[in-house]
Structures are given as structure tokens and as C-alpha cells.
Amino acid sequence: xxxxxxxxxxxxxxxxxxxLQERGFNAFSYHHIAERLGVRNAAVHYHFRSKAxxxxxxxxxxxxxxxxxxxxxEAEEKDPWRKLEAFFQIYLDFKIRxxxxxxxxxxxxxxxxxxxxxxxxASALIVDLQQWLTRLLAEGREQGAFQFPGEPADQAMVVGAxxxxxxxxxxxxxxxxxxxxxEQLRRQMRP
Amino acid sequence: xxxxxxxxxxxxxxxxxxxLQERGFNAFSYHHIAERLGVRNAAVHYHFRSKAxxxxxxxxxxxxxxxxxxxxxEAEEKDPWRKLEAFFQIYLDFKIRxxxxxxxxxxxxxxxxxxxxxxxxASALIVDLQQWLTRLLAEGREQGAFQFPGEPADQAMVVGAxxxxxxxxxxxxxxxxxxxxxEQLRRQMRP
DNA sequence: TTGACGACTGACTGATTAGTAAGTAAGATC
DNA sequence: GATCTTACTTACTAATCAGTCAGTCGTCAA
Numbered sequence: 001x002x003x004x005x006x007x008x009x010x011x012x013x014x015x016x017x018x019x020l021q022e023r024g025f026n027a028f029s030y031h032h033i034a035e036r037l038g039v040r041n042a043a044v045h046y047h048f049r050s051k052a053x054x055x056x057x058x059x060x061x062x063x064x065x066x067x068x069x070x071x072x073x074e075a076e077e078k079d080p081w082r083k084l085e086a087f088f089q090i091y092l093d094f095k096i097r098x099x100x101x102x103x104x105x106x107x108x109x110x111x112x113x114x115x116x117x118x119x120x121x122a123s124a125l126i127v128d129l130q131q132w133l134t135r136l137l138a139e140g141r142e143q144g145a146f147q148f149p150g151e152p153a154d155q156a157m158v159v160g161a162x163x164x165x166x167x168x169x170x171x172x173x174x175x176x177x178x179x180x181x182x183e184q185l186r187r188q189m190r191p
Numbered sequence: 192x193x194x195x196x197x198x199x200x201x202x203x204x205x206x207x208x209x210x211l212q213e214r215g216f217n218a219f220s221y222h223h224i225a226e227r228l229g230v231r232n233a234a235v236h237y238h239f240r241s242k243a244x245x246x247x248x249x250x251x252x253x254x255x256x257x258x259x260x261x262x263x264x265e266a267e268e269k270d271p272w273r274k275l276e277a278f279f280q281i282y283l284d285f286k287i288r289x290x291x292x293x294x295x296x297x298x299x300x301x302x303x304x305x306x307x308x309x310x311x312x313a314s315a316l317i318v319d320l321q322q323w324l325t326r327l328l329a330e331g332r333e334q335g336a337f338q339f340p341g342e343p344a345d346q347a348m349v350v351g352a353x354x355x356x357x358x359x360x361x362x363x364x365x366x367x368x369x370x371x372x373x374e375q376l377r378r379q380m381r382p
Numbered sequence: 383t384t385g386a387c388g389a390c391t392g393a394c395t396g397a398t399t400a401g402t403a404a405g406t407a408a409g410a411t412c
Numbered sequence: 413g414a415t416c417t418t419a420c421t422t423a424c425t426a427a428t429c430a431g432t433c434a435g436t437c438g439t440c441a442a
Contacts (some may be wrong), residue, residue, distance in 0.1 A: 008419075026217040027304030029399060043420055045401065101300060109292060109300035113218030115214035123363040130364070154375040161356030161372055167231050168299035169352055172314040173321070181352055184345040188379060198390080220429060231391055236431065238389090384442090391436075399428070404421100411416075 009047045011037050017058050025055060025107070025114050048176035052115035059121040062103055063128055072131055080140030088182055091163050095178050101173050104129060105164040128179070130156050147191040157184060200238045202228050204331050208249050212291035216246060216298070216305050243306035250312040253294055254319055271331030272366055278324070279373055282354050290362050295320060296355040321347050338382040350376060 048054035166181035239245035329343035357372035
């Protein structure tokens with residue numbers, strides 16, 4: 001049985017992404033990552049020259065993953081409500097897996113204290129998410145599945161901000177608070 | 192003319208609060224505060240033994256300030272919509288004053304990487320805010336001023352999370368996005 | 383006039399941070 | 413079999429971090 005070759009680069013990205021969502025970008029170090037993987041500090045620098053490079057790589061990988069997720073969902077699921085529930089599920093998974101918050105949220109909260117190179121990626125990420133939500137809400141309302149006042153882009157801001165904000169509030173006030181917010185969003189948008 | 196005595200303790204709290212909202216708790220140091228005030232590192236330690244103590248003091252002062260604000264509003268204003276708009280104004284002021292986010296939001300985002308002593312205060316803060324909002328929404332709906340499905344506490348989660356999340360999104364996507372979210376909340380709740 | 387006290391300063395410490403430079407061992411390529 | 417490349421390690425640097433401690437200076441009460 002051949003040993004599976006270790007993919008250190010991917011493991012670094014995994015560890016950095018997890019720590020970003022758990023503790024924030026300013027609260028983990030190369031040393032933390034190296035310790036977690038059982039390698040040395042310099043090994044992390046070998047794969048990512050600077051922490052800013054690592055940060056950008058984490059965000060860009062997350063954006064690609066979301067794009068693939070959206071593409072797959074588009075092919076498999078036509079019902080707007082089930083699509084929205086699939087989006088909710090991303091956030092529910094974060095909550096369950098160690099009280100993580102969404103990458104977009106932590107990057108915005110630390111926006112003025114993260115390296116400048118990361119800000120463009122962080123901005124692109126929230127635009128991705130909002131554009132996807134806006135399109136879903138527009139199509140869903142046309143089909144009579146959703147009901148809300150104003151423009152789809154306006155409602156997308158409320159839905160996106162609620163998911164992001166409620167995940168954070170759940171940390172300090174209890175995970176069940178997130179479910180409360182989710183259920184209220186459903187109630188608001190049911191025709 | 193007598194010189195106004197300097198209130199260093201208050202100035203430290205002001206600087207720490209501003210930096211917390213601008214950069215996050217993990218992204219400012221005693222040195223940053225000292226430099227801003229033109230004093231030495233040790234002067235900050237004289238007033239606040241540890242950074243955790245300073246953090247707790249910032250949060251507790253903010254809670255007292257909110258309680259006084261709520262008390263004053265209760266005495267001066269009876270109309271539920273105008274009360275809600277006054278609450279919105281707190282967040283609008285944050286946005287305008289250098290792209291700050293609400294203290295509650297950054298503390299929850301960094302929840303797992305701030306000193307343990309601060310977490311109880313951070314939790315108490317979000318409970319304060321949510322309880323105030325819940326009471327306002329309950330009274331306002333009884334009077335026919337607001338309209339929303341579900342329980343007042345559920346709607347308070349959506350309103351609170353939207354304000355918190357939208358302030359963060361506004362950083363990465365443009366301040367006008369916050370106004371969009373605000374207007375959508377108004378549309379949703381108008382009878 | 384003294385002496386206690388509040389509000390500091392100057393000069394540290396030890397830990398942690400991102401980042402670097404030189405060396406090495408294993409495998410692929412010629 | 414020599415050479416190159418990949419993926420590291422060991423050993424370090426300079427900066428920054430929270431925190432400490434002994435001393436100083438001005439004010440005020442006795």
C-alpha cells in the first residue's frame with residue numbers, strides 16, 4: 001500500500017481558513033499553523049511567502065468553492081426555496097462546526113487591520129454572495145415563491161446581513177438564536 | 192484661567208473604544224494608545240492593569256451609556272417609529288465616523304480570541320441591545336405602528352443582526368449599502 | 383515643612399510575531 | 413551517475429507585544 005503523499009499546501013490553507021473563522025486573521029500566527037501540522041514555521045513561509053499572501057489564497061479558494069457550489073446547485077435544484085435553504089445550510093454548518101462565523105463577516109470586521117492586498121479579495125467575496133442572493137430572490141419572486149417589498153438587491157442585503165450578524169450573535173448569546181433569526185427570515189418571505 | 196485637568200483614564204477608554212470599533216481588539220496595543228495620548232506605555236498600565244481589564248471597562252462603559260441613552264429616549268419620545276429611528280441613528284453615526292462598526296459586532300467576531308473576562312461583558316451587551324429592541328417592537332406592534340410576523344424577539348434578532356451585519360458589509364462594499372439595508376427594514380415593518 | 387498620595391516616567395523583561403538565509407534529503411531528469 | 417528541483421529544517425533577526433518595577437514630580441492636608 002503506497003503512502004498517500006502529504007499535501008502540505010492544502011493543509012495550511014485548511015488550517016488558516018478554520019482559524020480565520022474561529023479566531024480572526026489577527027489572532028493566529030504562522031507558528032500556530034505549523035504546530036497544528038507538525039511542521040516548522042519556515043515550511044509555512046515556503047508555501048506562502050507572507051501572511052498577506054496566505055490570507056488572499058484562503059479567500060480566493062473560498063470564492064472558487066462557492067462558485068462551484070452555486071454551479072452545482074443551479075444544475076441540481078430548481079425550486080427557489082430549496083435553493084435558499086441550501087444557502088442557509090452553509091451558515092448552519094459553520095455554526096455547528098465549532099461556532100465558526102462566515103469568512104466574509106470576520107474579514108469585514110477586521111477590514112481596517114488586515115493587509116491591504118486582502119481587502120480587494122474580501123470585497124469581491126461579499127459581492128459574489130450578494131449577487132448570487134439577489135439573483136435568487138429576483139427569480140424566486142417572479143415565480144411567486146418569495147414575497148418581499150422593495151428591490152431584490154435590497155432584500156438580499158437584509159438576508160445576507162442577518163445571516164452574517166446572527167452567526168456572530170449566536171456566539172455570545174447561544175446557538176439557538178441563529179435558528180430564531182433563520183425562522184424569522186422564512187416567515188417574512190413566505191408568500 | 193485655570194487649566195482643565197487632564198482626564199487620562201477617560202482618554203484611554205475613548206482611544207480604546209475607537210480602536211476597538213475601527214480595528215478590533217486584537218489589532219491595537221497599549222503602545223498605540225499611549226502614542227495617541229502622548230504618554231508612556233506604563234501610564235496605560237497604571238490605569239488598567241491588563242488589556243483584559245481595559246477591554247471589560249470599555250464594554251461596561253458602553254453598556255452604561257446605552258442604558259442612559261435608552262432612559263433619556265423613554266422620557267423624551269413616545270412614538271415607536273421615532274424611537275426605532277433614534278436607534279438606527281447610533282449605527283449611522285458609527286458608519287459616518289470613520290467606518291466604525293458596532294462594538295457588539297467586533298466583540299462577537301473576535302469572541303474566541305479575546306480574554307475570557309471580556310466575554311461575559313460582551314454577552315451582556317448583546318442581551319441589553321436585544322432586550323431593548325424586543326420591548327420596542329412588542330409595544331410598537333401593539334400600538335399598530337409596526338407590522339411583522341412571529342414574535343417580537345424573533346424580529347429583534349433580524350433587525351439587530353441586519354444592523355450589525357450591514358455595517359460590516361458597508362465597509363467592504365460601500366457605505367451606501369448600509370442605507371439600503373436600513374430602508375428595507377423600514378419597508379418590511381411599515382404597517 | 384513634612385510627608386503621604388496620585389499620576390505618572392524610564393528602563394526593563396520575556397514571549398511572540400513575521401520573515402530570512404543557509405543547508406539538506408529525497409526524488410525526478412538528463 | 414551528475415544535476416536540478418521540491419519540500420522542507422535549523423537557526424537566526426528585528427520588531428512588537430503585554431506587563432513590571434523602581435523612581436520622580438507636583439499637589440494637598442496636617
